Amino acid sequence: xxxxxxNKPVLVTGAxxxxxxxxIRALLEKGLTVHATVRDxxxxxxxxxxxxxxxxxxxxxxxxxxxxxxxGSFDIPMEGCELVFHTxxxxxxxxxxxxxxxxxxxxxxxxRNVLDAVNRCDTVKRVVLTSSVAATYGxxxxxxxxxxxxxxxxxxxxxxxxxxxxxxxxxxxAEQEAWKMQRAQNRWELVCINPALVIGPSLTPASQxxxxxxxxxxxDGTLRFGAPEMWNGLxxxxxxADAHVRAGFTPEAHGRYIICAESLSLLDMGKALRQHxxxxxxxxxxxxxxxxxxxxxxxxxxxxxxxxxxxxYPLAFDNQRSRxxxxxxxxxxxxxxxxxxxxxxxxxLVKKR
Ligand code: NAP
Numbered sequence: 001x002x003x004x005x006x007n008k009p010v011l012v013t014g015a016x017x018x019x020x021x022x023x024i025r026a027l028l029e030k031g032l033t034v035h036a037t038v039r040d041x042x043x044x045x046x047x048x049x050x051x052x053x054x055x056x057x058x059x060x061x062x063x064x065x066x067x068x069x070x071x072g073s074f075d076i077p078m079e080g081c082e083l084v085f086h087t088x089x090x091x092x093x094x095x096x097x098x099x100x101x102x103x104x105x106x107x108x109x110x111x112r113n114v115l116d117a118v119n120r121c122d123t124v125k126r127v128v129l130t131s132s133v134a135a136t137y138g139x140x141x142x143x144x145x146x147x148x149x150x151x152x153x154x155x156x157x158x159x160x161x162x163x164x165x166x167x168x169x170x171x172x173x174a175e176q177e178a179w180k181m182q183r184a185q186n187r188w189e190l191v192c193i194n195p196a197l198v199i200g201p202s203l204t205p206a207s208q209x210x211x212x213x214x215x216x217x218x219x220d221g222t223l224r225f226g227a228p229e230m231w232n233g234l235x236x237x238x239x240x241a242d243a244h245v246r247a248g249f250t251p252e253a254h255g256r257y258i259i260c261a262e263s264l265s266l267l268d269m270g271k272a273l274r275q276h277x278x279x280x281x282x283x284x285x286x287x288x289x290x291x292x293x294x295x296x297x298x299x300x301x302x303x304x305x306x307x308x309x310x311x312x313y314p315l316a317f318d319n320q321r322s323r324x325x326x327x328x329x330x331x332x333x334x335x336x337x338x339x340x341x342x343x344x345x346x347x348x349l350v351k352k353r
Contacts (some may be wrong), residue, residue, distance in 0.1 A: 001251045002125050002189055004083045009033040010248070011081045013066065013074065013114060014088025016046035018211055019130060019195075021203035022241035023085060024050055028059030030245070035077045037066035037088070045206040053203070068110025074117035082123055083248050086114045087130040089174060092167065093210045094301050099166035107170035108177055115181045124188050128247045131175040131192045133233055133258060133317055134160075134168035139306075140231065140313035152318040153194070153256040164305060167210070175256075189254065191247040195240045196233025196260035196317055200336035205347040211237075212349065215340055218273055219281050219350035226288030227266035228307075231315040234269075235261045236336040239328065246326040253326060260317040261330035272334035273341055280353040 004010075010027060014020050015036030027034050038046050041063045054061035064077035068088055078084060089107045096102035111129070118124045136151045138159030143149040156176075160169035175192055182190040198211045214232075217223060243259045264272070270283035277283075294307045322328040344350040 003251050004126060004249055006030065006032060006249075008082045008123070009035045009062070009080050010083040010085065011035045011037070011074075011078050012085045012087060013037045013068075014086075015050060015063070016204065016206065017087060018202050018204065018207040018209040019198060019237060019240055020085075020087045021049060021207075022237050023087065023244050024061070025053050025057070025203065026241045026245050028053055028057035028061065031058040033060045033062065035062050035064060035081060037064045037074065037077050039065065039067050041065050045204070049204045068106045068113060071113050071116065074114050075120060078117050078121045078124065080123055081121070082125045084114070084118060084124055084127045085130070085244055085248065086111065086127060087244075088114075089130070089170065091209050091211070093213070099162050103166050103170040104162060104173065107174040111174040111177050112181070115178060118188055119181070119185065122187075126189045126191065126248065127178070127182070128244055129175065129178050129190060129192045130244070131178075131194045131256070132168075132171040133194050133196045133260060134165075134171040135175045135192075135194060136258065136317075137315075138165055138168055138172075139309035140311075140315050141309045143313055143315055148316070149314065150316040150318050151258070153258055153321055159309075164303070191253045192256040193240070193243050193247055194256055194258045195243070196235045196258070196263075198237045198240050199234055199333060199340050200237035200331075201339050201343045202237070205349065212344070215337070215344060216350055218270060218283055218341065219344065221282040223266065223270065223284040224282035226286045226292075227270055227284035228293045229265065229267075229287050229290065229312045230310060231263045231265050231313075232269070233260040233263045233315060233317045234333040234337075235259050236331040236333060239330055243322060243326060243328055246328065250326055257322045257326060258317050258319055259322055259328070260319050261333045263315050263317065264333065265314075269337060272337050275334075276338040277341065281350075
């Protein structure tokens, strides 16, 4: 039972991000003082939307510069905080050469640096870590090994590595390190939020989140010849922000919470978009046969191993714990997808047709 004071500041790392934007908005709405870290507070595109929120909401925003790879850089932003939300971590699936530099080092060393700062900061009582369902499973085929093919909070990703599904691996080793550091002391608690693929409108057009690039492929023709038979757990970004706030301020919150509304195939996602936008965009109409995807995989940036282990296996996640203990209820992800796609059009990230 930990009560977090609402008159003390709370820290949010990675404040410029897609998820963090909605989290900061929810915290400012509650009238809290938010210490928000970004790598470059002078970069207007990272902070403009946050400053606009702070101007119109009751809470107060204080921006700080901090880098995951710079030991000690979270000490000053954390001063006086009882609650730390650690959201910062690169979320990229493609476009990098060295997975260790692009993903693993910032995720793992970053978590260590933030938690080292927590260990030095006597006021902190609770850390809410933004993990992912990626820390509960590695490939869709792993669902054959769990009851009813459904992953829950007792499951861990055991099949990812630096060379296979490195983003999923980065989230797994970062969360494991966080639990290890939490168990080594008894002042602060750890609550992990494990969201599925986050969708829904972004407060910033500047995020590089793979949530945005995933949705862009529905508009750019990538899936026009068919969608690989792949499922994603999905959740609206506003529900993810709400889950963080509940995890922070619910005295009994503990352990891990899967945050997922439902699972849809890529074809289902395309169908939901077509229902709203009609046929103006090249949304997929059929499944791409696994063999065809397997043949072209290396050309379109996937390994054949990935195809073998992820295509044709439905994915499901159990959200009961979040409903029961955090009081979560979930928005309609089809509507969230439609709103998000419309926003990508409005922001020029998907070509207007
Ligand atoms: P995002 O918009 O790309 O945000 C990631 C944030 O991490 C950025 O604000 C970035 O800050 C920060 N960051 C990256 N490298 C950094 C470094 N070296 N030092 C300091 N900050 C660094 O992605 P997002 O989707 O909001 O993801 C936020 C969190 O949610 C991540 O932990 C991600 O793994 C997790 N998550 C996301 C999803 C999803 O579907 N989106 C699902 C499950 C979990 P700068 O702007 O300063 O570079």
